[in-house]
Amino acid sequence: MSTAYHAKFFAYELTRYGGYGVERLGRTLFDASVDLNPHQIDAALFAFRNPISKGVLLADEVGLGKTIEAGIILCQFWAEKRRRLLVICPASLRKQWELELAEKFYLPTLILDAKAYRERVSKGISNPFVADEIVITSTHFASANANDMREVQWDLVVIDEAHKLRNAYRSSNQMGQNIRWALENKRKVLLTATPLQNSLLELYGLSTLIDEHLFGDIKSFRTQFVNADSNLKELRARLLTFCKRTLRRQVTEYIQYTERRLITQSFEPTEQEQKLYEAISSFLQRTDTYALPKKQRHLTALIVRKLLASSPLAVAATLETMRDRLIAMRDQLPQPLDIVERLIEEVEIEEELQDELMDTSTPEEDDGETTINQTTETDENEQIEPPIDLQKINAEIEELNRYAQWARNIGIDTKTRALITALDKGFSKMAEMGAAQRAVIFTESRRTQSFIKDFLEANGYAGRVITFNGTNSEPEATAIYERWLEANKNKGRATGSRTVDIRTAIIEYFRDHGQILIATEAGAEGINLQFCSLVINYDLPWNPQRIEQRIGRCHRYGQKHDVVVINFLNKKNEADCRVYELLEEKFSLFNGVFGASDEVLGAVEAGVDFESRILDIYQQCRTPEEIEAAFEKLRDELDEKINRRMVEVRQKLLEHFDEEVHARLKVNLTGAREQLNRVGQMFWTLTKFVLQDHANFDENNYAFDLIQPPQHSILPGHYRMVSRGRETTDDAFLYRLSHPLGEYVLNTGKQQPVPMAHVVFDITNRPARIALVEAWKGKSGWLCLQRLIIESFEREEYLLFSGIDDEGHSLDHETIEKMFHCQGNTLSINSIPPATEKLLAAEAQRHKEATISRSLETNNRHFHDAREKLEKWAEDRVAAAEKELKDTKERIKQLNRQARLATTTDEQLTLQKKIQELEKQKRRMRQRIFEVEDEIEAKRDELIAKLEKQMQQRTSVEPLFTIRWSVI
Numbered sequence: 001m002s003t004a005y006h007a008k009f010f011a012y013e014l015t016r017y018g019g020y021g022v023e024r025l026g027r028t029l030f031d032a033s034v035d036l037n038p039h040q041i042d043a044a045l046f047a048f049r050n051p052i053s054k055g056v057l058l059a060d061e062v063g064l065g066k067t068i069e070a071g072i073i074l075c076q077f078w079a080e081k082r083r084r085l086l087v088i089c090p091a092s093l094r095k096q097w098e099l100e101l102a103e104k105f106y107l108p109t110l111i112l113d114a115k116a117y118r119e120r121v122s123k124g125i126s127n128p129f130v131a132d133e134i135v136i137t138s139t140h141f142a143s144a145n146a147n148d149m150r151e152v153q154w155d156l157v158v159i160d161e162a163h164k165l166r167n168a169y170r171s172s173n174q175m176g177q178n179i180r181w182a183l184e185n186k187r188k189v190l191l192t193a194t195p196l197q198n199s200l201l202e203l204y205g206l207s208t209l210i211d212e213h214l215f216g217d218i219k220s221f222r223t224q225f226v227n228a229d230s231n232l233k234e235l236r237a238r239l240l241t242f243c244k245r246t247l248r249r250q251v252t253e254y255i256q257y258t259e260r261r262l263i264t265q266s267f268e269p270t271e272q273e274q275k276l277y278e279a280i281s282s283f284l285q286r287t288d289t290y291a292l293p294k295k296q297r298h299l300t301a302l303i304v305r306k307l308l309a310s311s312p313l314a315v316a317a318t319l320e321t322m323r324d325r326l327i328a329m330r331d332q333l334p335q336p337l338d339i340v341e342r343l344i345e346e347v348e349i350e351e352e353l354q355d356e357l358m359d360t361s362t363p364e365e366d367d368g369e370t371t372i373n374q375t376t377e378t379d380e381n382e383q384i385e386p387p388i389d390l391q392k393i394n395a396e397i398e399e400l401n402r403y404a405q406w407a408r409n410i411g412i413d414t415k416t417r418a419l420i421t422a423l424d425k426g427f428s429k430m431a432e433m434g435a436a437q438r439a440v441i442f443t444e445s446r447r448t449q450s451f452i453k454d455f456l457e458a459n460g461y462a463g464r465v466i467t468f469n470g471t472n473s474e475p476e477a478t479a480i481y482e483r484w485l486e487a488n489k490n491k492g493r494a495t496g497s498r499t500v501d502i503r504t505a506i507i508e509y510f511r512d513h514g515q516i517l518i519a520t521e522a523g524a525e526g527i528n529l530q531f532c533s534l535v536i537n538y539d540l541p542w543n544p545q546r547i548e549q550r551i552g553r554c555h556r557y558g559q560k561h562d563v564v565v566i567n568f569l570n571k572k573n574e575a576d577c578r579v580y581e582l583l584e585e586k587f588s589l590f591n592g593v594f595g596a597s598d599e600v601l602g603a604v605e606a607g608v609d610f611e612s613r614i615l616d617i618y619q620q621c622r623t624p625e626e627i628e629a630a631f632e633k634l635r636d637e638l639d640e641k642i643n644r645r646m647v648e649v650r651q652k653l654l655e656h657f658d659e660e661v662h663a664r665l666k667v668n669l670t671g672a673r674e675q676l677n678r679v680g681q682m683f684w685t686l687t688k689f690v691l692q693d694h695a696n697f698d699e700n701n702y703a704f705d706l707i708q709p710p711q712h713s714i715l716p717g718h719y720r721m722v723s724r725g726r727e728t729t730d731d732a733f734l735y736r737l738s739h740p741l742g743e744y745v746l747n748t749g750k751q752q753p754v755p756m757a758h759v760v761f762d763i764t765n766r767p768a769r770i771a772l773v774e775a776w777k778g779k780s781g782w783l784c785l786q787r788l789i790i791e792s793f794e795r796e797e798y799l800l801f802s803g804i805d806d807e808g809h810s811l812d813h814e815t816i817e818k819m820f821h822c823q824g825n826t827l828s829i830n831s832i833p834p835a836t837e838k839l840l841a842a843e844a845q846r847h848k849e850a851t852i853s854r855s856l857e858t859n860n861r862h863f864h865d866a867r868e869k870l871e872k873w874a875e876d877r878v879a880a881a882e883k884e885l886k887d888t889k890e891r892i893k894q895l896n897r898q899a900r901l902a903t904t905t906d907e908q909l910t911l912q913k914k915i916q917e918l919e920k921q922k923r924r925m926r927q928r929i930f931e932v933e934d935e936i937e938a939k940r941d942e943l944i945a946k947l948e949k950q951m952q953q954r955t956s957v958e959p960l961f962t963i964r965w966s967v968i
Contacts, residue, residue: 014679026679165180223879544583617634
């Protein structure tokens with residue numbers, strides 16, 4: 001069996017800071033419930049490569065798991081007790097981040113929005129951003145609360161969808177400026193699949209978010225990298241220091257992707273349905289109605305059109321809401337919520353769309369261009385509601401009431417009936433592929449969700465349909481949740497958050513008992529449905545990124561079958577058909593292995609601009625010819641945005657050589673597996689030693705039954721160690737290093753009393769051979785273990801074995817560590833001979849000094865890299881000024897040539913005046929260059945002095961134990 005000395009070493013080894021390469025990530029990779037993908041480990045190691053770097057840009061293609069990469073990094077910071085952590089992402093992704101970090105990394109999180117902010121203030125928390133959890137907040141909220149954010153000494157900030165802030169360097173980009181200022185000098189990880197879309201200046205903008213000294217100013221960047229004689233080779237070399245991009249084709253050896261197969265479910269509305277659509281559409285196109293408030297006309301029209309395409313019942317209820325608002329206006333009655341808030345509540349419109357459509361901030365571009373949102377919303381905001389015309393408002397009330405009654409009288413519409421046909425087609429494909437007979441149906445309305453659930457229950461699917469939305473407050477959902485809580489009350493799976501746990505409960509119920517899941521947009525964020533391979537877009541969004549996210553719930557890593565995507569299409573609606581063509585052909589969303597490419601998705605920004613353009617067409621075009629012309633124009637604009645030349649530049653700058661990537665991924669995969677095995681073996685051995693009187697162990701399955709918990713806060717029950725390649729059963733606690741029981745075991749191991757003793761290591765009876773230890777069989781000697789801590793750019797912790805045999809020969813660290821992977825017995829001993837003690841102490845001192853020297857050498861490299869970065873920054877700044885001077889000299893030469901050839905006195909005088917003015921400019925520029933050089937040199941020296949101060953080493957040594965050893 002193992003000894004207290006084994007336990008002490010393993011406990012300290014499993015919790016120590018620092019290390020290099022995969023070794024550093026061992027604990028994090030072991031604890032995380034994620035499959036081991038080498039490119040994700042590679043990205044995490046890239047982020048940790050330089051402790052004085054202010055951050056990195058992780059720019060893997062879509063679908064490679066940048067969230068997992070950031071999760072590994074966050075988990076490592078958390079394990080190292082650096083816990084001031086912040087995630088900034090679009091509002092629509094906050095829940096996904098919360099679930100990913102909770103389910104895959106067991107990290108506590110706090111979603112900080114306006115409500116949570118107010119609650120924390122009311123509890124007396126002066127700065128709500130200061131929390132004991134990882135703070136997750138939206139990009140808009142972060143910008144609005146930049147002052148609070150700046151006050152926190154963040155250990156790490158993750159910015160997802162970072163390309164949205166690529167104009168942060170512009171003074172007009174208020175949101176980007178706020179976030180950049182708030183996070184100045186903080187370490188950051190930026191995530192984006194589209195780091196470069198239309199202009200090289202986007203790379204400059206992203207670099208300034210990380211570190212303002214990666215390049216010079218915007219002038220010098222333009223001079224060196226954007227102009228006709230740009231130096232792309234130098235730009236690539238610079239990018240490689242902070243930007244990491246992996247392509248999907250580079251990892252197909254490790255990740256097997258399935259295909260997407262498209263089925264279009266066409267339907268033709270009845271005459272009554274079509275007439276209703278045309279009547280409401282015509283109403284929405286009118287610009288003088290009370291029903292669509294001037295200040296929110298754009299967003300209101302968008303919501304009503306979504307519901308109009310969804311179901312008659314959904315639009316009927318919305319029309320009644322609009323009618324009731326007009327009645328309240330007419331009768332001067334109070335209204336609890338404005339119309340848009342009420343409609344948003346009913347339709348579950350995604351928050352990101354609300355934020356961006358309601359945004360009236362200054363345009364991003366300095367050249368006066370205005371976005372669609374701004375032209376629409378800002379202009380409307382400036383309009384004033386006219387006085388109420390009673391006759392007109394009564395007519396509108398009557399009209400809305402008529403349309404609502406008309407919609408309700410339709411009953412079961414053609415589209416709903418077509419759902420049975422679509423399910424039959426889909427399930428038939430599932431049978432052909434041998435896939436489970438499960439389908440997820442997406443709708444944009446909770447009312448439609450409820451309506452089609454009732455319809456399916458009445459048409460052959462009774463008891464097999466589950467709904468999933470933003471509230472999950474339906475009685476069936478609550479019942480599923482309560483049963484799940486009861487079944488898992490003693491298994492440690494409940495998080496205590498109803499929002500998180502009810503989602504888990506519903507998804508597990510769908511997986512184990514259900515056949516059809518009907519999900520709304522807001523409800524489906526962040527869920528993993530890889531066990532389902534049929535996606536039905538009952539309501540198809542206009543936003544291509546939303547569609548990609550929907551399909552990505554099922555078409556993801558771990559999916560074993562091709563994913564069938566069924567889209568509903570109204571054949572009588574000309575605009576619907578054109579939108580569908582655009583989504584299918586231009587964005588390639590529905591067929592193939594990967595779906596939409598990142599450069600194509602990136603071309604439409606957040607998708608909101610694209611939706612706005614589509615809405616404009618629906619609102620303004622009345623004839624098929626107008627619709628066709630508008631879509632043709634939009635198609636041409638997309639072609640311009642998806643710029644072939646920029647694709648080539650992106651490849652040259654951001655793609656690494658396949659051979660280089662392949663070799664590194666292979667090394668990381670092998671190293672990670674070895675490290676996981678090492679961590680797992682040490683943790684298992686330590687657990688058996690500490691809990692030997694508390695539990696019954698199952699060696700074959702790395703599981704145990706905890707009979708007598710060592711602490712009141714730890715529950716008894718069946719525990720299974722987290723492991724890859726082995727199914728995790730729901731009836732067991734997932735035992736890991738960060739579990740309360742795991743932490744108890746680690747702390748107990750560290751506190752083991754370890755007086756001097758004789759430990760006999762048994763290599764003979766070990767099932768697997770260890771050649772290094774076998775070489776010492778039959779020999780004895782002495783060894784000691786010391787803990788060395790070095791504080792420099794960051795904290796480093798080392799466990800150093802030093803050993804000798806009885807003949808005075810040294811043992812290396814690896815050999816001694818391998819001894820501790822053999823069973824051992826302890827014999828008592830009195831003392832160490834003085835001569836041996838002196839020899840062992842000298843050996844330990846040598847190891848300590850060698851380790852400190854290696855650390856200093858590594859830090860010297862980091863210092864050199866940082867110094868080189870600052871030198872280049874200084875050169876960039878000067879180069880821009882010198883280029884300006886050179887251009888001015890060239891201009892003077894040209895004017896002198898023109899003056900010599902001038903035929904009139906007036907012409908000569910005009911040219912001489914220009915030359916004199918340029919000569920003055922030239923002299924001013926020369927003087928400015930000297931000033932810039934002095935200014936930059938002073939700034940560079942100041943930054944280098946700071947680095948030198950950080951680099952100074954502070955060391956401490958703690959002896960852990962000394963033993964006599966023997967190998968038998």
